[in-house]
Amino acid sequence: xxRSLPSLETERLLLRKMTLADAKDLFEYAxxxxxSKYTNxxxxxxxxxxxxxxxxxxxRYKNSQLTEWGIVHKADRKLIxxxxxxxxxxxxxxxEIGYALSQKYWRQGYMxxxxxxxxxxGFKKMDLNRIEARCQVENIASxxxxxxxxxxxxxxxxxxxxxxxxxWDLKMYSILRQEFFDKIG
Numbered sequence: 001x002x003r004s005l006p007s008l009e010t011e012r013l014l015l016r017k018m019t020l021a022d023a024k025d026l027f028e029y030a031x032x033x034x035x036s037k038y039t040n041x042x043x044x045x046x047x048x049x050x051x052x053x054x055x056x057x058x059x060r061y062k063n064s065q066l067t068e069w070g071i072v073h074k075a076d077r078k079l080i081x082x083x084x085x086x087x088x089x090x091x092x093x094x095x096e097i098g099y100a101l102s103q104k105y106w107r108q109g110y111m112x113x114x115x116x117x118x119x120x121x122g123f124k125k126m127d128l129n130r131i132e133a134r135c136q137v138e139n140i141a142s143x144x145x146x147x148x149x150x151x152x153x154x155x156x157x158x159x160x161x162x163x164x165x166x167x168w169d170l171k172m173y174s175i176l177r178q179e180f181f182d183k184i185g
Contacts, residue, residue: 002064006125008117015069015083015114018057022070025079026050029102038139039100040163068098071114073105080105083114085122093129095122099145106141112148119149120184123177130177134160134170146173150183 008015018026027050029035036043044050060067068084081101088095097118101111115133122128135142137156147153151173159167 002061002066005061005067005069008069008121010113010117012074013110013113013117014072014074015117016072017061018054018068018070018079018082020051020054020058022079023047023050023054026054026070029080029104030100032103034103035100038136038142040161042164069114069118071101071110073110080110081114083111083118085118085126087132088126088128093127094132095126095128095130096132096134097122098133099142111145115145115149119175119180123180128177130174131180132172132174134172137169137171139171143171143173149175150179151175152179 005017007017024047027044027047030041030044030050030053033043044053057067059065066085066088068082068086070079071081071083072078073080081099083099084097085095086098097115099111099115119131122131131151133142133146133151134157135146143153152175154172154174157170157172160170161168
């Protein structure tokens with residue numbers, strides 16, 4: 001499924017496979033420490049870092065491994081973020097999503113739009129029953145995205161991950177297939 005990852009489209013966004021041609025756009029936002037502040041990756045220091053990430057993602061596509069879509073802003077015709085599945089537990093029909101977005105596009109509903117279409121893909125194409133997402137406790141904006149798409153807060157996973165030299169407490173959110181389809185009608 002992930003080798004021939006289909007493009008997903010919303011009113012303002014195109015989610016598609018990323019390529020090395022996206023390196024400049026990726027670096028533009030991934031070099032910003034504010035964007036990487038609540039992620040498990042460090043801000044990119046050079047275009048080389050962005051190319052390395054894109055090569056890793058390309059290998060994942062080739063090997064049919066789980067990975068992210070690139071988020072392209074249709075009007076600006078540029079890569080502005082990533083969104084996709086970071087975990088897929090097929091035996092329990094459960095997946096986890098992750099995402100990042102250029103600071104220039106924050107607080108305009110873009111990530112909510114992208115997450116909605118990725119959740120829809122997960123329930124329709126991956127046959128998931130449950131989709132989860134986690135964020136650092138202080139990451140109010142990410143928690144807001146999860147709530148806007150209908151995810152329910154389940155609790156705090158104390159010191160759940162060692163990231164950038166510290167143990168992070170993470171908020172856990174989820175949405176079930178039935179809840180999602182009840183919400184969208």
